[in-house]
Amino acid sequence: MKAHVNGTVIAEAPEEQLVKIEGNWYFPPSSVKSEFLEKSPTPYTCPWKGECQYFSVVVDGQKLQDRAWSYPTPYPASFDRVGTDYSNYVAFWKEVQVSA
Template sequence: MKAMLGDTIIAEAPKEDLISIEGNWYFPPSSVTSELLEKSTTPYHCPWKGDCQYFSVKDGDTLLQDRAFSYPEPLPGSRERVGKDFANYVAFWKDVKVVD
């Protein structure tokens, strides 16, 4: 599967390596082109997953605010709920489309 911004591939991994949580596909950290992401200061706390790290996505000279997110240190019990360790896996939204 691929996370695409226009024609640019931001992440790519076999579907079996991804984790689906609440309708979002989370990509393994090693499958993400980290040069296209910039840490955001936007705060968010999920009551069952923990503190979220947002990332803005680089689109040429434009920085698209908070188009990717991750949970660096999931709360105790969340891994069991998901069935896998999803720490630092990255999900995308808005302009970034996940395709087969």
């Protein structure tokens, strides 16, 4: 699976390494090219996953605000619901396309 913006791949991993949560694919941290992500100050806490870290995706000078997110320290109870530890896995939204 690949996450890409206008042909630039920002994350890539075999599907079996990804985690699908609420319809979103979460990529393992080692598969994400961090040079395309900027930490965002946008706050959010999911009632069942915990505190979220948003990122802006920056590709070719284009900044896509809050189009990626991760849970650095998810609530341990959420691991049972998801089926695995997904700490620091990264998901993408809108203009970031995820495909096989």
